Amino acid sequence: MVQTAREVATALAAAIEQGRPAPGERVLAVREMARIEGCAPGTVVRACAHLRDAGIIGRRDRARSVVTPDGPARARAWLAGAPAFCLAGSDDPALDVLLHIVGDRVIPAPGARGSVNGLTQLARGAADGAAIHLLHTGSGRHNDPFVRRIVAGEPTVLVHLWRREQGLVLPRGNPLGIRGVGDLAGRRLVWRGPGTGSRLLLQRLLREAGLRPRPDLGEPAESHMAVATTVATGAADAGLAVRAAAEAADVDWVPVTVEPFELALRADTLAAAGPLLEALVSSATQTLLGALPGYDLTDTGRSRRSA
Numbered sequence: 001m002v003q004t005a006r007e008v009a010t011a012l013a014a015a016i017e018q019g020r021p022a023p024g025e026r027v028l029a030v031r032e033m034a035r036i037e038g039c040a041p042g043t044v045v046r047a048c049a050h051l052r053d054a055g056i057i058g059r060r061d062r063a064r065s066v067v068t069p070d071g072p073a074r075a076r077a078w079l080a081g082a083p084a085f086c087l088a089g090s091d092d093p094a095l096d097v098l099l100h101i102v103g104d105r106v107i108p109a110p111g112a113r114g115s116v117n118g119l120t121q122l123a124r125g126a127a128d129g130a131a132i133h134l135l136h137t138g139s140g141r142h143n144d145p146f147v148r149r150i151v152a153g154e155p156t157v158l159v160h161l162w163r164r165e166q167g168l169v170l171p172r173g174n175p176l177g178i179r180g181v182g183d184l185a186g187r188r189l190v191w192r193g194p195g196t197g198s199r200l201l202l203q204r205l206l207r208e209a210g211l212r213p214r215p216d217l218g219e220p221a222e223s224h225m226a227v228a229t230t231v232a233t234g235a236a237d238a239g240l241a242v243r244a245a246a247e248a249a250d251v252d253w254v255p256v257t258v259e260p261f262e263l264a265l266r267a268d269t270l271a272a273a274g275p276l277l278e279a280l281v282s283s284a285t286q287t288l289l290g291a292l293p294g295y296d297l298t299d300t301g302r303s304r305r306s307a
Contacts, residue, residue, distance in 0.1 A: 004039075004043065005043050005044075005046035005047040005050065006047070006050070008033070008037050008039060008043055008044055008047035009047035009048075009050040009051055010079065011037065012027065012033075012047065012048075012051060012057075013051060013054075013056060013075040013078055013079050014075070014079060016051075016056060016057070016067050016071050016072055016075045017072050017075040017076050017079065018072075019072060021066075021067050022067060023067045023068065023069045023070070023071050023072065024066060024067060024069070025066060025067055026064045026065065026066050027048070027057060027064065027065045027066070027067065029064055030044045030045060030048070048065055051065075051075075051078075052065070054074055054075075054078045055068055055070070055071075055074045055086070056068060056071045056074045056075045056078060057071060068110070069110055070107045070108060070110070073104045073107045074107060076104050077104060077105065077107075084104065084105055084106065084107045084272070085105060085106045085107070085128050085129060085269065085272040085273050085275070085276055086106075086107055086108075086109050086126075086127045086128045086129075087099075087106050087107070087108060087109060087127065087128070087129050087130070087131065087276075088108075088109035088111070088113075088117065088118035088121040088122060088126070088127035088129070088130045088131075089113070089114070089115055089117070089118025089119070089121075089127075089129070089130035089131035089132050089264075090113065090114060090115045090118060090130075090131045090132055090133055090196065090197055090198075090261070091113050091114075091196075091222070091223045091224055092131065092164070092224065092242065092261060093224060093225065093242060093244045093245055093248070093292065094161075094162060094164070094244065094261075094289050094292055094295055095131055095161070095261075097285075097288055097289060097292070098161075098276070098279060098280060098285060098289070101279050101284075101285055101288075102275055102276050102279050105275040105276070106275070106276050109121050109126055109127040110126075111126070112193060112194075112195060113193070113196065113222065113223075114192070114193060114194070114195035114196035114197065114199075115130070115131070115132040115133055115134045115146075115195070115196060115197035115200075116134070116146070116150070116195035116196075116197075116200075117195040117196075118130030118131060118132060118264075119132060119146060119147065119150040119151055119264065120150060120195075122150075122151055122154075122156075122264060122265075122266065123150050123151045123152075123154065128265060128266060128269040128272055128273065129263050129264060129265035129266075129269065129273060129276075130263070130264045130265075131161070131261065131262070131263055131264075132146070132147075132197065132261075132262055132263075132264055133164075133197040133198075133259050133260065133261045133262070134146045134197050134200065135197075135200075135201065135204070135259065137204065142259060142260050142262070143158060143260065143262050143264065143306075144158065144306050147264050147306040148306060151264070151266075151306075154266055154267075155266065155267035155268075155305070156264055156265070156266060156267065156305070156306040157264070157265055157266075157267055157270065157303050157304070157305060157306070158262050158263070158264055158303065158304055158305075158306055159262060159263040159265065159277065159280075159301065159302070159303045160260060160262055160299045160300060160301065160302045160303070161261045161262055161263055161280065161300060162260075162261055162289065162295045162296060162297050162300055163258055163259065163260050163261070163295070163296040163298070163299075164242050164243075164244075164258070164259060164261050164294055164295050164296075165242060165243040165255055165257075165258050165294035165295075166198070166201065166240060166241070166242055166243075166255075166256055166257050166258070166259060167240070167241070167242075167243060167246070167253050167254050167255040167256045167257075168180070168181070168184075168238050168239070168240060168253065168254040168256060169190075169227055169228050169231045169238060169239045169240070169241045169245070169246045169249070169251055169252075169253055170231065170237075170238055170251060170252040170253065170254065171231060171232070171234065171237070171251060171252065172232075172250060172251055172252055173252065174252045174254075176237060176238075178237075178238060178254065179254065180209075180254065180256075181205045181206060181208075181209045181211075181256065182209040182210075182211070184206065184209075184211060184237075184238055185211055187237040187238055188218065188219065188235075188236045188237045188238075189202075189214075189217075189218040189219070189236060189237065189238055189239060190218060190219045190220075190221045190226075190227045190230045190231060190235075190236040190238070190239030190240075191215040191218040191219065191220060191221065191239075192220075192221060192222075192227070192240075193220065193222065198224070198227075198240050198241070199215065201240060201257070201259075202240040203215075205240075205256065218236070219235050219236045219239075221239065223245075224241040224242050224244075224245035225241075225245045225248065225249065227239035227240065227241040227245065228241050228245040228246050228248065228249035228251055229249055231249070231251055232249045232250065232251045240256070241253075242294055243255070243293050243294030244292045244293050244294050244295070247293050247294075258296070263276075264306070277301070280300060280301055281300060281301040286300070
């Protein structure tokens, strides 16, 4: 029979990897698990602590432990002896391609997407890295000022992923004749969620054009592709998204800005980020990303300490 806490944890992780129990479902009570595994209840308590530390299980209020949404992926990485890299932050079509290549070695952090949300999760230790694109209007710099303010006191590295084109997504044929942000007065807009870099960017652009941002009156969208799809279906007149999303949805697009898209990560998680960073600079990945419209990979992979 299984006796040690590590063995109990391994048995439970293997079951979770196979979906027994599934994400959101409760694990067995401590005494029931101890009876099945032939060990003391205290051994099960220590085993569950191992799995909670790895993010495989968690607690829902004061109820029994439940499997986390990404529990099976975390269990797979834990059983392989390699920690998975937990990524929070912004949405991006090219990032989706990169994450598909890396597979289960990178798992999404729970919670809302967005650059500010990602940095907040990074500061709290709920994520190992955050994909960000934030312009600091006071200094004109991207990302560094926000990293210093939100992830204060943590040694943080910024890895340049790519530069990307952001612009206005418009219905095919541009029937309203929108040529720029100044033409958006009175139009139905698609808005990304609070804490997203694209929402903050659109708010700033509207104010600079003398218009009042009203996210509360717009259509919500969780991703760049959702913005483009919302416009393509006629549910909104315009939205802000990357060029790649607009072309994928077969809608018109007016360029607005080019911005750096970067990965902020704690210095102590560089090893866990290894598979992601290696895939990023591989020739195969560069070929795939280079085929996407609106991306500049010139400085991909360059890193610096946040300053």
